[in-house]
Amino acid sequence: MYEFHCAGCHLEDGTGLGEIYPPLTKSDYVIENIKDFACIISKGIRGPITVDGIEYNEEMPGNKGLTPVEISNIINYMNHTFDYGLAPQQLHETKEYLKRCE
Amino acid sequence: MSRIILFVVASLLLFTACKEESRILPKYGFEDVVDGDTLNHKIPPFEFINQDSQLVSNESLSDFIYVSDFFFIHCPTICPKVKKQMLKIYDKYEDESMVKFVSHTIDPKRDDVSALKDFSTKLGVDHDKWYFLTGEKDEIYDIADDYFNIAIEDETAPEGFDHSGKIILTDKEGHIRAFCEGTDPETIPQFIKDVSTLIDEYRQTP
Known part of the structure; x- marks a missing residue:
């Protein structure tokens, strides 16, 4: 999932x-x-963000059609692969967070 | 017996070492015979505009060997991957004055001079070393052909274009001397060696 939806650019x-x-x-x-x-x-993101002191301002398109389960899996894949050291995101949490942009 | 094996292995190693040393890069593409002379495939004359609105042509590049690719800024598929590999090669030859880098956009409608300027600045590369070129769409697509790269406008492809991710090494005379797949990081080390081989070729026969 990460490879298909995210790795093209990131x-x-x-x-x-x-x-x-x-x-x-x-x-x-x-x-x-x-x-x-x-x-x-x-939904994607637009407008400037600062990551480790560097400003980025490219528009990122959303990934329409991804289900909450798939989104949760991608986040947990990144957390695990890139060693964020965060607790795995539970599906109910992902659904909760998704309400912010619905 | 073991002595014989050792001898064979040693000879083989020596042979490979010599072969490596005297390696001459091929000239890729079909040959043409004109008036009895065999002519190798060459990039035809071209003129494009770079990110600083300056003209870049086969003539302005005739004192350089150059590494080139085809891309477009809004490309959501292979371009960032290819650019990452181009950056790797660029880092290696940043201080080598004989080498230039050339990236052709295949989406000149959106990738105008200012968009290319912004892109190259954000990529953090020297504008006199790495040209991002735009121009007439037909001319870009024709020259992509000459570099054995595929560039097609295709409504069904992501963001409207389909293209291949080859990275090409062209010599001072416009012959293609090496290429690699920008989408496959494993092909890059050999390509970097090929660039060095070509530099040596010019240094040895000035």
């Missing part, structure tokens, strides 16, 4: 590209905003 190793696509490896942004990730994955 790359398989999560390192992103220059100041164009931000990294998804462990960063201050990821840790502070993990609760917003469900909405970002689902």
Whole structure:
């Protein structure tokens, strides 16, 4: 799922590209905003964000059609693969977070 | 017996080492015979505009060997992957004055000079070393053909374009001397060696 929906831009190793696509490896942004990730994955994001001191301002398109289970799986895959050290996101939590952008 | 094996292995190693040393890169593409002379495939004359609104042509590149690819900024599939590999090669030859980098957009409608400028700045590369080129769509697609890259406008492809991710090494005369798959990181180390081989070729025969 990560490979198909995210790795095109953020790359398989999560390192992103220059100041164009931000990294998804462990960063201050990821840790502070993990609760917003469900909405970002689902609806996309526009406007500037700062990740580890670097500003990124490319529009990210949403991934329409992903189910809460799939979104939860992607977040937990990143948490595990990129070693965020966060507790796995439960499906009811993902659904809760998704309400913020519905 | 073990001595014989040792001898064979040693000869083989020596042979491989010599072969490596004297390796000359091929000239890819069909050959043409004109007036009895065999001519290798060459990139035809071209003129495009770079991210600083400067003209870049086969003539302005004739003192350089260059590494090129085809991409477009809104590409959601293979381009970031290819760019990452291009960056790896760029890092290796950033201070080598004989080498330039050339990225052709295949989406000139959206990727105008200012969009390319913004993109290359965010990629953090030297604008005099790495050109991001735009121009007439037909000319871009034609030249993609000459680089054996596929570039097609296709409504069903993600963001409207289909293309291949080959990274190409062109010599000062416009011959294609090496290529690799920008989507396959394992092909990059050999490509980097090929760039060095070509640099040596020019250094040895100035």
